[in-house]
Amino acid sequence: GEKVEQHESTLSVREGDSAVINCTYTDTASSYFPWYKQEAGKSLHFVIDIRSNVDRKQSQRLTVLLDKKAKRFSLHITATQPEDSAIYFCAASNSGTYQRFGTGTKLQVVP
């Protein structure tokens, strides 16, 4: 079945710098790629997603890039702020099936 790998387990950036979190997937039929944020001690909530019919999607300071050939997608956060500190999970799914998650990247934004 689908396997989603998240390459950075931790990432530390200075406030105001950019952060990039990378994920790869194995199932060429995967078509939906969401990202979720989990703040310390809390649940997960959705932040941004991308579907396989586009290769880039932006929402304010967040951009997702999708490279279907390489089976890779990434989350880019610009102008990082302390409130961006959290664990970020990538996920992938085939249309209509359940989402499989990466292992999470703990982002620390240092003042």
Added chain:
Amino acid sequence: EAAVTQSPRNKVAVTGGKVTLSCNQTNNHNNMYWYRQDTGHGLRLIHYSYGAGSTEKGDIPDGYKASRPSQENFSLILELATPSQTSVYFCASGEPGTNTGQLYFGEGSKLTVL
């Protein structure tokens, strides 16, 4: 705002005991899911459901049962709890294949099996 609520939020159980984790959603979503979160593993799917009366196995179903008696409620049942089932469990609801395929998560249920 979509709402998924779980109970109990914290549970301590003994090995061999029965544990039921409950989930209620007011989103009117057809699909509901139970994941467990463990360090180094991310979230792994245990069971899911397409609607009332339906339950399906996810990636790690062994030792767990699920029940979906209604659109709103989805339970995870551990008939004979083991220490390896100590974890944080998240329920989620969603409608894959729609314009908004995102999942809505509950607050989590922390289970400790002694």
